[in-house]
Amino acid sequence: xxxxxxxxxxxxxxxxxxxxxxxxxxxxxxxxxxxxxxxxxxxxxxxxxxxxxxxxxxxxxxxxxxxxxxxxxxxxxxxxxxxxxxxxxxxxxxxxxxxxxxxxxxxxxxxxxxxxxxxxxxxxxxxxxxxxxxxxxxxxxxxxxxxxxxxxxxxxxxxxxxxxx
Amino acid sequence: xxxxxxxxxxxxxxxxxxxxxxxxxxxxxxxxxxxxxxxxxxxxxxxxxxxxxxxxxxxxxxxxxxxxxxxxxxxxxxxxxxxxxxxxxxxxxxxxxxxxxxxxxxxxxxxxxxxxxxxxxxxxxxxxxxxxxxxxxxxxxxxxxxxxxxxxxxxxxxxxxxxxx
DNA sequence: TCGAGATTGTTCGGATGCGAATAATCTCAG
DNA sequence: CTGAGATTATTCGCATCCGAACAATCTCGA
Numbered sequence: 001x002x003x004x005x006x007x008x009x010x011x012x013x014x015x016x017x018x019x020x021x022x023x024x025x026x027x028x029x030x031x032x033x034x035x036x037x038x039x040x041x042x043x044x045x046x047x048x049x050x051x052x053x054x055x056x057x058x059x060x061x062x063x064x065x066x067x068x069x070x071x072x073x074x075x076x077x078x079x080x081x082x083x084x085x086x087x088x089x090x091x092x093x094x095x096x097x098x099x100x101x102x103x104x105x106x107x108x109x110x111x112x113x114x115x116x117x118x119x120x121x122x123x124x125x126x127x128x129x130x131x132x133x134x135x136x137x138x139x140x141x142x143x144x145x146x147x148x149x150x151x152x153x154x155x156x157x158x159x160x161x162x163x164x165x
Numbered sequence: 166x167x168x169x170x171x172x173x174x175x176x177x178x179x180x181x182x183x184x185x186x187x188x189x190x191x192x193x194x195x196x197x198x199x200x201x202x203x204x205x206x207x208x209x210x211x212x213x214x215x216x217x218x219x220x221x222x223x224x225x226x227x228x229x230x231x232x233x234x235x236x237x238x239x240x241x242x243x244x245x246x247x248x249x250x251x252x253x254x255x256x257x258x259x260x261x262x263x264x265x266x267x268x269x270x271x272x273x274x275x276x277x278x279x280x281x282x283x284x285x286x287x288x289x290x291x292x293x294x295x296x297x298x299x300x301x302x303x304x305x306x307x308x309x310x311x312x313x314x315x316x317x318x319x320x321x322x323x324x325x326x327x328x329x330x
Numbered sequence: 331t332c333g334a335g336a337t338t339g340t341t342c343g344g345a346t347g348c349g350a351a352t353a354a355t356c357t358c359a360g
Numbered sequence: 361c362t363g364a365g366a367t368t369a370t371t372c373g374c375a376t377c378c379g380a381a382c383a384a385t386c387t388c389g390a
């Protein structure tokens with residue numbers, strides 16, 4: 001990242017290039033900066049925390065959700081993580097192959113599959129997540145502590161509204 | 166998305182499950198809601214605006230950046246879009262094959278490749294982007310207008326800090 | 331001038347990522 | 361009881377997506 005143009009330069013070029021089109025530039029700034037921020041944070045966390053364990057972002061999210069909710073149904077992992085069931089199947093194969101989690105059929109409903117961490121997977125998350133959270137703390141600290149709640153609330157509102165559309 | 170658990174339920178379960186670990190839950194809320202929001206908005210825009218044109222998110226970003234800056238060097242597209250050069254090569258092949266853009270070697274520097282939109286690509290963006298922006302406007306409107314600037318500023322700060330790390 | 335080092339886009343291998351189709355299982359009206 | 365419809369995880373085909381290796385090109389000090 002950290003392109004040749006600064007954020008300010010980019011936004012100036014955008015408004016110059018599109019000024020005849022009668023667009024909502026404020027809204028454009030909100031969403032484009034939302035994606036920039038998410039992408040930058042994700043890349044940073046992959047590089048500083050996840051790379052050492054050979055985990056992709058998605059693999060980490062799957063382990064995280066399972067860590068919190070285990071035993072958990074696969075459809076819920078996909079929901080919480082924000083990716084498709086088809087994607088999840090592949091990632092579960094990878095993580096099961098590495099011995100971090102197990103799948104078992106539900107006794108109550110034969111269509112469902114329940115996922116749990118192995119001891120190895122739980123140990124991995126016990127070691128990894130505190131380090132992950134340290135980075136989260138550093139990143140969040142660029143927002144005044146008194147504004148962090150407002151910031152998270154705005155993000156929650158965007159999510160809730162968009163998913164309801 | 167819109168999982169079985171509400172955002173509130175999830176955050177309660179997380180703090181219960183991890184309360185013995187001495188973590189920064191405020192920071193966790195900021196980053197996890199950043200990813201939820203970005204993912205939700207991206208899915209929504211893909212479904213409501215991009216699907217009709219058969220464009221992936223990344224393909225749209227490539228077209229958008231090229232639209233603003235053409236002629237543009239490929240390395241800058243990757244920078245602005247937040248993905249790797251390897252990814253870009255594949256997407257450029259797809260979009261060039263569909264006739265939306267062209268590649269040409271730079272005369273000044275034989276290593277560089279310059280990308281420009283074709284008339285077809287420019288026409289596509291002229292029709293597509295106003296619709297895209299309408300959705301951006303709806304989404305951003307969940308934040309009070311007077312807070313939108315603050316919101317975008319916070320996101321910019323997160324990006325700038327994280328990329329500098 | 332020249333060549334070691336830096337930079338760039340592509341290729342390669344492997345892991346996501348998704349929509350559509352599929353098989354297994356469950357539900358529930360009749 | 362039963363079978364049509366709903367729900368679930370997987371499979372399939374294809375399009376991203378990335379790090380590492382690579383070839384082409386440029387830079388710049390000696």
